[in-house]
Amino acid sequence: MLRLLSSCFQSNPRRESRSPEQQRWYPILALTYDSRMDIAALFPNGWSNYLVGGIFIGGAVSLLFILTGLIGGMSTVFTSTWSYVSRHSFFQQAKFTGSRVWRLYYAAGLILGTFIWMITLGSPQSPGVGVGFLLVGGFLVGFGARLSNGCTSGHGICGVASWQVPSILAVITFLATAIGTAHIIEALGWMA
Amino acid sequence: MSTTENPAPTVPARPAMAKNLAALLAGALFGFGLAISSMIRPAAVLDFLRFDDFGLLLVLGGAAGVTTIAYKLAPRLLTRPILGGQFGEHPSVLNARTIGGAAIFGIGWGICGVCPGPAIAGLGAGEFMLVAALVGIFAGAFVHGRFFEK
Numbered sequence: 319m320l321r322l323l324s325s326c327f328q329s330n331p332r333r334e335s336r337s338p339e340q341q342r343w344y345p346i347l348a349l350t351y352d353s354r355m356d357i358a359a360l361f362p363n364g365w366s367n368y369l370v371g372g373i374f375i376g377g378a379v380s381l382l383f384i385l386t387g388l389i390g391g392m393s394t395v396f397t398s399t400w401s402y403v404s405r406h407s408f409f410q411q412a413k414f415t416g417s418r419v420w421r422l423y424y425a426a427g428l429i430l431g432t433f434i435w436m437i438t439l440g441s442p443q444s445p446g447v448g449v450g451f452l453l454v455g456g457f458l459v460g461f462g463a464r465l466s467n468g469c470t471s472g473h474g475i476c477g478v479a480s481w482q483v484p485s486i487l488a489v490i491t492f493l494a495t496a497i498g499t500a501h502i503i504e505a506l507g508w509m510a
Numbered sequence: 511m512s513t514t515e516n517p518a519p520t521v522p523a524r525p526a527m528a529k530n531l532a533a534l535l536a537g538a539l540f541g542f543g544l545a546i547s548s549m550i551r552p553a554a555v556l557d558f559l560r561f562d563d564f565g566l567l568l569v570l571g572g573a574a575g576v577t578t579i580a581y582k583l584a585p586r587l588l589t590r591p592i593l594g595g596q597f598g599e600h601p602s603v604l605n606a607r608t609i610g611g612a613a614i615f616g617i618g619w620g621i622c623g624v625c626p627g628p629a630i631a632g633l634g635a636g637e638f639m640l641v642a643a644l645v646g647i648f649a650g651a652f653v654h655g656r657f658f659e660k
Contacts, residue, residue, distance in 0.1 A: 360563075360564040361563060361564060361565055361568075362562070362563055363548075363563055363565065365565060365568055367546055367547055367548065367565070368547045368548075368565035368566070368568035368569050368572070369568045369569075369572045370543075370546055370547070370572075371543045371544065371545070371546035371547020371548075371549065371569055371572070372543065372547060372568055372569040372570065372571065372572025372573040372575075372576075373543070373572045373573070373576055374539055374540070374542055374543025374546060374547075375539075375540050375543035375544065375547075375569065375572070375573040375576075376543075376572060376573035376574065376575060376576025376577045376580075377539055377543070377576055378536045378537070378538075378539035378540035378543060379536070379540070379573065379576075379577045379580070380576055380577055380579070380580030380581075380584075381532070381535065381536045381539065382532060382533060382536035383577075383580050383581060383584060383591070383597070383598075384580060384584050384588070384591060384592060385529075385532040385536075385591055385592050385593050386529050386532050386533070386591050386592075386593050386595055387590070387591035387595045387596050387597040387598050388529075388533070388595075388598055389598045389599070389600050390536060390540070391600070392625075392626040392627040392630070393626040393647075393651075395626075395630075396626060396647050396648055396650075396651035397651045397654070397655050399648075400648075400651065400652055400655060404652070404655075404656065406655065406656055407660075408655045408656070408659040408660065409655055409656075419526070419530060420529055420530050420533040421533070423530040423531070423533040423534045423537065424533040424534070424536065424537040424540075425537060425630050426534060426537065427533060427534040427535060427536060427537020427538040427539075427540065427541060428537045428538070428540055428541035428544070428627060428630045428631040428634065429541065429630060429631065429633050429634035430534070430537070430538045430541065430634060431537060431538035431539060431540060431541025431542040431543075431544075431545065431631065431634065432541040432542070432544065432545045432550055432631045432632065432633075432634030432635045433541075433634035433635070434538065434541075434542060434634075435541070435542050435545035435546065435634075435635065436545070436634065436635045436636065439545075439546070440545055440635065442635060442636035443550060443551055443632065443635045443636060443637050444551075444636075444637060444639070445551065445552045445553065445623075445624075445632065445637050445639050445640055445643075446551060446552060446553030447552040447553060447556070447622055447623055447624070447639075449639060449642045451621055451622045452552075452622050452624060452639065452640065452642040452643040452646065453642045453643070453645065453646045454618075454621060454622070454646065455618045455619065455620075455621030455622025455623075455624060455643070455646065456618065456622060456624060456629065456642065456643035456644065456645065456646020456647045456649075456650065457618065457646040457647070457649050457650040457653075458614050458615065458617050458618025458621065458646075458650060459615055459618035459619055459622070459624065459625060459626065459629075459643075459646070459647055459650065460618075460626075460646060460647030460648060460649065460650025460651040460654070461611075461614060461615075461618075461650030461651070461653055461654045462611045462612065462613070462614030462615030462616070462617070462618055462650070463611065463615045463625075463626060463647075463650075463651075464611070464650070464651045464654040464655065465607050465610065465611030465614065465615075465654050465658060466607065466608050466609070466610070466611025466612040466614075466615055467601070467602065467603075467607070467608060467611070468600075468602060468608075468612075469615060469625050469626045469627075470570070470619075470625040470626070470627065471625075471626070471627050472600065473602065473612065474570050474573075474574065475570070475573045475574050475577050476577065476581075476600040477600045477602050478574040478577075478578075479574050479575075479577035479578040479580075479581045479600075480578075480581050480599060480600045481578075482600055482602045483604065484602040484603055484604040484605075484608050484609075485600065485602045487604065487608075487609060487612075488602070488608055488609060488611075488612035489612075491609050491612040491613050491616060492612040492613065492615050492616030492619065493616065494616065495612075495613045495614075495615075495616030495617050495620065496559050496616035496617070496619040496620035497559050497561075497620065498616075498620065499559075499616065499617045499619075499620025499621055500556055500559035500560050500620040500621075500623075501559075501560060502620075503620065503621065504560055
């Protein structure tokens with residue numbers, strides 16, 4: 319385990335000598351035959367930022383729970399906010415009208431947090447994805463997450479952390495369809 | 511700001527403003543973590559989904575690991591949350607909606623690399639194009655609630 323961790327810090331000296339086709343599949347191959355030496359190939363941009371970011375996110379969901387007992391999934395705000403606009407009975411349930419205010423504060427906090435990051439450690443970002451993809455993908459994300467009653471945070475963090483089997487199965491399902499979709503789109507050459 | 515703008519007559523358990531500020535603080539930490547881990551960039555998420563960079567698994571694993579500790583320990587060490595109320599639970603049911611919805615969510619995620627948290631958070635780092643994703647997500651949530659629920 320220690321050797322595994324220490325190998326994360328080293329860049330792979332053999333990286334340059336590979337053909338583009340080999341590099342394309344290298345992360346997969348590394349998993350199968352030489353994971354001790356080539357773990358760095360799985361994280362071409364390093365691994366520590368990801369882990370630190372994940373700990374911040376987990377700390378945020380934990381803090382919300384310890385202070386208020388609330389479960390900090392993100393997708394419900396997209397339904398609860400409709401309760402301000404739509405009289406439809408589904409949106410007017412107490413679980414949405416009773417949570418819509420703190421959920422908007424939670425969402426505002428997200429924007430505040432990335433803004434603080436941008437002016438301290440970071441810099442302005444751009445999505446790098448076309449508007450059509452964002453609209454169509456966003457629609458399916460909103461519909462699917464609400465039908466499933468959870469998203470990457472609701473099922474992936476809160477559900478997994480409370481050892482809910484349905485959430486774990488949901489995470490496996492959405493990772494599988496997302497990975498499949500992204501590979502199909504790449505194979506079709508739709509994204510430059 | 512006054513607490514009267516919280517129109518929830520059925521759930522008055524916690525002091526409303528303290529709860530809202532706790533949510534704001536937790537949201538800010540969440541957004542900061544998403545930014546550090548570059549998850550606010552859809553392109554970085556798509557890099558994971560195409561197997562070019564496995565960092566997302568560390569983000570998800572790290573976050574779920576820390577949260578597991580809080581979810582398991584807090585209800586044992588504290589009788590109630592610090593600001594009052596009671597400890598909630600993530601309600602999830604094993605049925606066709608949970609799994610089918612997750613499958614549809616994943617297809618959308620694979621198309622755009624945006625999930626609900628980063629769609630909001632990215633705005634704070636100047637990714638104003640994400641408004642398109644937000645419009646899509648709000649529309650999808652509306653169609654779900656209006657036509658697929660009673």
